[in-house]
Amino acid sequence: MGIVQAQAIMSLDGYVAKQDNTIGRLFDWLQNGSVALRAPAGDFTVHLSPASTEHWQKWVLSLGALVCGRTLFEVTNGWDGRHSLGVPVVVVTHRIPQEWVDAHPDAPFHFVTAGVAAAIARARELAGDADVSVTGGTIARQCLDLGLLDEIAIDLVPVVMGAGNRPFFGELSSQDVLLDNPTVCIQGDRVTHLVFPVSR
Amino acid sequence: MGIVQAQAIMSLDGYVAKQDNTIGRLFDWLQNGSVALRAPAGDFTVHLSPASTEHWQKWVLSLGALVCGRTLFEVTNGWDGRHSLGVPVVVVTHRIPQEWVDAHPDAPFHFVTAGVAAAIARARELAGDADVSVTGGTIARQCLDLGLLDEIAIDLVPVVMGAGNRPFFGELSSQDVLLDNPTVCIQGDRVTHLVFPVSR
Known part of the structure; x- marks a missing residue:
């Protein structure tokens, strides 16, 4: 089983x-x-530094399903029904966007209205032995509070954005959640890749 | 001249x-x-991993003055008049704490009421060829907005603290401030030392 x-x-x-x-x-x-890499699906090509390339390829190969929130789904218009990483997507939502579903009958998108724990369980089923990646805002923090996360992977970008923007770690619990030392610490160009296991 | x-x-x-x-x-x-290091002044001893030791010693040796805000000064009671790093301290404040000054006549503490730019200028004078370190909450962000910083050094700790705590980067500007790639990226034990030059 994946993580x-x-x-x-x-x-x-x-x-x-x-x-x-x-x-x-x-x-x-x-x-x-300098390294051009076509995303697994769609028309998306990235151009990465050699250091980021190795990290990215390993990550993409490990993926079995994505979980996102309704905001990210809306912002991307559900990636037009086909996520560029080529894996099924589980959307945590209060209400199923029936119009979008009808317009994308073959899209490997799954809408879960029973909360983040149910969404993770669904994503785990879809992913099989591969990993589940949780993206987008407050969903990750909810998963963290519920003890559903094995790792947090941060691509840390050298920019200070200032107050009022969208934080990754949202507004929920204010209890400390301990992470382990990073198992990955790779310096790319305008990014540092860090992976922290969640302490048990 | 230092940075x-x-x-x-x-x-x-x-x-x-x-x-x-x-x-x-x-x-x-x-x-x-495993490495015990006495702070330059006072009774403070740290016990660091070998990786953090090298980083810490280099940092301590580079220091010529510290700048802090009134909150940190109050929380520490002005380090009882002698900062453990053994350098003069410039405190940015609206009002000089006269009672404390009278009680610590020989303390190398300097109170600046004319704002952060004046405080940095005073600290630069005190530091001479050594570096000025700006610590504590919103002061650093104000310095960043005013273009007064050369570098940001973050000791990144693997813990998620949650909303409502005291952010390092405060509530001021919401313009992007670009940093360069880190010049230091050292993995300690329960800390990753990162130093980012501010882009010019």
Whole structure:
């Protein structure tokens, strides 16, 4: 069975998007390198530094399913029904977007209205032996509070975005959650890749 | 002339203290190692991992003056008039704490009421060719907004503290401030030392 990993591209001050959900300079490292890599699905190509390439390829190969929240789903219009990483997507939502579902009948998208724990369970089924990646805002923090995460992978970007933007770690519990020392610490170009196991 | 560096021991989600100004698990790495190091002044001894030791010693030797805000000064009671790092301290404040000054006539503490830029200028004078370290909450962010910082040094601690605590990067500007790739990325035990030059 795979692991459940929360993943974020995050500024040094903890933000994953601007107030208006744009990304500012957070994704620079995805296009500033010499190695062109086509995403597993769709028309998306990244250009990574050699250091980031190795990290990225390992990550993409490990993936079996993604979990996201409704905000990210809306912002991307559900990736038009096909996530560029080529894996099924579980969307945590209060209400199923029936119009979108009808318009994308073959999309490997799964809408879960029973909360994040149910969403993770569904994603684990879909992923089989591969890993589940939890992306987007407060979902990851909810998973952390519920003890559902094995790892937190942060692509730390050298930018300070300032107050009022969208933090990766949201507004829930204010109890300390201990992580272990990073098992990955790779310096790319305009990104430092860090992977922290969640302490048990 | 030395550089001006903001420095913080920070959780992965960007906090440098709890709401009540206690530190939670942020300082674990200062006492969990095999190398005992006496601080330059006072009775303070740290116990660091070998990796952190080298980083710490280099940092301590580079220091010529510290700048802090009134909150940190109050929380520590002005380090009883003698900072454990053995350098003069410039305190940014609206009002000089005359009673404390009278009680500590020989303390190398300097109170600046004309704002952070004036405080940095005073600290630079005091530091001479050595570096100025800016610690504590919103002062660093103000310096960043005013273009007064050369570097940001983060001791990144693998803990998620949650909302409502004291963020290192405060509530000021929400403009992106670009940093360069880290010039230091050292893995200690329960800390990752990162130093980012501020982009010019």
